[in-house]
Amino acid sequence: MNGNPATYAIWLAVLLMIGLHQDVWNWDNDRLVFGFMPVALFYHACFSVAAGILWFLATVVAWPEELEALDAEADRNSGMAEVGTEGGKES
Amino acid sequence: MIQIGIISVYLTLLLGLGLFTKRLFRGTSKDYQLASSSIGPFLLLMSVFGTTMTAFALVGSTGESYKEGVGVYGLLASSSGLIHSLCFFLIGVKVWSLGKRHGYSTQIQLFRDRLESDKIGLILFPVLVGLIIPYLLIGVMSSGAVINGVTEGAFTTWFATSDYGVPTWLGSLVVCGVVLLYVFYGGMRGTAWANAFQTMVFMVLGVVTFVFIANKIGEAANPDSSGFFDNLRAASEQVLEKNPSRLKRTTDEKDANKYKDLYKKWETLAHYNWAVKNKGLVFTPEQAEAVKKAQENFPKKTVPNYEMVVAAGYAAENGLIDLTDEEKRIALFVQDDRAFDPAKDPLVDGEGTPLPLGAYPRIPGIETEKSLKIFADRIGHPDALLDENDPAKGKKWSRKQAVGIYKAGNWAPEKPHPISQLKFLTYFFIPLSVGMFPHLFQHWLTARRGGNFKLVVVAHPIFIMIVWVPCVLIGVWATSAVIDGRPVIPPQFPPNVVLAKLVKDMTTPVLGGFLTAGILAAIMSSLDSQFLCIGTIFTNDIVVHYFGGRKISDKQKLWLTRSFIIGIVIITYLFSLAEPRRVFQMGVWCFSGFSALFPLVFAALYWRKLTKMGAYAAVLGAITSWCYLFYQSDFGNNPHYEVELAPGWGVMPVVAMIATSIVLMVAVSLVTRPPSKETLDKFFPKG
Structure with missing residues (x-):
């Protein structure tokens, strides 16, 4: 993993999300958001969207550096494999 | 097809x-x-x-x-x-x-x-x-x-x-x-x-x-609703009215009271059934007539087993059920189809506290066996009418439905x-x-x-x-x-x-x-x-x-x-052919x-x-x-x-x-x- 401050911020955000998942303030609340969506469900649907955003940021700032080298190698091998492929079978 | x-x-x-x-x-x-x-x-x-x-x-x-x-x-x-x-x-x-x-x-x-x-x-x-x-x-x-x-x-x-x-x-x-x-x-x-x-x-x-x-x-839920969002609202409002606990993570007071009421009725039913089978409880012709009238006037005929519930309620109100405390407890285990033998199984734990229903497992498959027997004339092809002469009575029941109705009418209600x-x-x-x-x-x-x-x-x-x-x-x-x-x-x-x-x-x-x-x-x-x-x-x-x-x-x-x-x-x-779980x-x-x-x-x-x-x-x-x-x-x-x-x-x-x-x-x-x-x-x- 990257050791930059942004990476630590991501892991802190993950911990914060784990805390936010425990929405004790909604436990006894049966209010309907927009008149149909139970608030407990609405909150957790928003939580899912927030998780998607958090993981997007993680892939931007905390993506493992060593993968870049491996990907470059995979790209080179894939080019070579195409050259070395004969009749759909690996040569 | x-x-x-x-x-x-x-x-x-x-x-x-x-x-x-x-x-x-x-x-x-x-x-x-x-x-x-x-x-x-x-x-x-x-x-x-x-x-x-x-x-x-x-x-x-x-x-x-x-x-x-x-x-x-x-x-x-x-x-x-x-x-x-x-x-x-x-x-x-x-x-x-x-x-x-x-x-x-x-x-x-x-x-x-x-x-x-x-x-x-x-x-x-x-x-x-x-x-x-x-x-x-x-x-x-x-x-x-x-x-x-x-x-x-x-x-x-x-x-x-x-x-x-x-x-x-x-x-x-x-x-x-x-x-x-x-x-x-x-x-x-x-x-x-x-x-x-x-x-x-x-x-x-x-x-x-x-x-x-x-x-x-x-x-x-609301025939006047117009459009998709109105329908969403009507569907959720219906739950809020009938089963509010399903919209949150606590038990709503309304559902808790409903459960208490249902459990009380179920206890009465269990005691009544035990008294009928083991203590010779029989209604006099006048009592039977009164029960019949009460059954006809019962407002919620979709309640499973409502005839028996009404009869049990009548018997309890008129002091016709005379059971000892021990018999009452046995009646509950039997009514709930628990694998319980009154002759040898204990009713209390070592400290004298009454055992809960869960102390004995339910008899496996009993609900299918009993429902097929009790509802034999109502089970059939789901497109066939229950009564050819009276379509208002609805269609025949599926086996799954019959089992569900048997459970809802005979077993203890589920605690929220x-x-x-x-x-x-x-x-x-x-x-x-x-x-x-x-x-x-x-x-x-x-x-x-x-x-x-x-x-x-x-x-x-x-x-x-x-x-x-x-x-x-x-x-x-x-x-x-x-x-x-x-x-x-x-x-x-x-x-x-x-x-x-x-x-x-x-x-x-x-x-x-x-x-x-x-x-x-x-x-x-x-x-x-x-x-x-x-x-x-x-x-x-x-x-x-x-x-x-x-x-x-x-x-x-x-x-x-x-x-x-x-x-x-x-x-x-x-x-997968064995009995399914949730x-x-x-x-x-x-x-x-x-x-x-x-x-x-x-x-x-x-x-x-x-x-x-x-x-x-x-x-x-x-x-x-x-x-x-x-x-x-x-x-x-x-x-x-x-x-x-x-x-x-x-x-x-x-x-x-x-x-x-x-x-x-x-x-x-x-x-x-x-x-x-x-x-x-x-x-x-x-x-």
Whole structure:
């Protein structure tokens, strides 16, 4: 993993999300958001969207550096494999 | 019959796809097992998501929210969105890079290298297979249940014992056969393509199902509603009025009072029945006349067994039931069909406290036996009228309906269960299971580039939301939906069939056929990967490693993988014929077992001090605690089983399993010899 401050911020955000998942303030609340969506469900649907955003940021700032080298190698091998492929079978 | 036609066309299409991908198959075992590590980001996302979303997500979530309410989404869907992606990020990417560098194709190969242990496969293989069989069972059982539920009444004379629909054994058999065939021919490449196709099918059709069912329930709840959003509001307001606890995680006062009232009536019924059978209670002609009048005037004739409830109420009000305290307690056990023998079984514990009903299990299968006897003249083809001369009496009952009505009319009412905050918190450990799913491990290794994981990590929580939110809403609405004055889902209906029942009763036959195909798509997109993965583990980690060496040719490996897959499909299918449990609960137990192994994979990748003996201890601790707790939960039959840390402090069993696994792994690792420096340098390179 990257050791930059942004990476630590991501892991802190993950911990914060784990805390936010425990929405004790909604436990006894049966209010309907927009008149149909139970608030407990609405909150957790928003939580899912927030998780998607958090993981997007993680892939931007905390993506493992060593993968870049491996990907470059995979790209080179894939080019070579195409050259070395004969009749759909690996040569 | 239309539904059967559409389902058949869909299954044939899938077979066609399997045969098409066979043309892309390169003929090597690596291509069969890992698609030659050539899968791009979109296909990786769709296949990983399709594999993760099982029958558990569609059939299980709808059934469970029908039973427990909206809290089900927070219990597993939102937590999975965060934790699954965390596992992809921390475990999946790392595993992929190690697999790429050192050529692993299964978990066991990686552990064998990392721990310098030749024998780790012998302990891990049975554990992984043992845990994955219940996971497979969820899919196989659900596919049969869904096909049966949707095709109910499709035949006029055949399959009467399956409510004139495709029997569950036949539905499960066909689905197993189709999955087996396309996995057999297409291998991982076929599986990845089929998964991507099926994931798109079930996501699109899932949304269509939601719109249809929402409109239907909403229109019935409020005939004046106009438009989709009005219907959504009407459907939810109906729940707020009738079953408010389903919209939150506590028990609403209204539901608590309703339960108290129902329980009191049920006690009276039990005492009355006991008095009639054992104390010679008989109404005089005047009393019988008064009871008859009260029954005619009873306002809610849809209440199951209302005639008996009214008679019992009359007898109690007029002091006709004369039982001792002991007889009263016996009456409750007998009424609830508990395996209780009044002649020898105790009624109180050692301290003299009366035993609760749960102290004795229910007699297995008694509800089917009794309901078939009591309602023999009402059970029949669901399109036939109960009374030819009076269509207002409605149609004949299905067997499932009769069993549900028997249970609702005779068994003790179910106490509303709030979701405790501690239980909710500890559910968070269950999604860790994806870190150890062997089939996901194999999917990770199919990626061509590490960067292909980015889309999977980001989109996974959003995709979970798209699938789960509609299912949970539909399940909650089903608790209160009424059409033509009758509940859409009869009382005590099996949760596994709630979604199929809604699809059948609330959509047109054509759409119902397509929607069923969508549900089957979700189920099959997991079964295929699981079948393939255990075949791969068996071939690579057991046969080739311990028995074959270089003597086994690549072609033989391919056939070994395929043969083992067939064996596992047969075993799973045979298990699926046994008595079904709630899909959701079975899933939770299966995931808990994999979660208990999570510390092992995490430590193998991030803790240099993990030793061979520490790993053995972790696996043994995980599986021993799983077996013990599963036994304690009455083999998964108690859906509310918790491990009590202290009185009132119940946590999910997974916590105890993970704690056992961690404590043993760390303690043993710290006192045993670590792997060599070469191995540690290989797995933990500097810089």
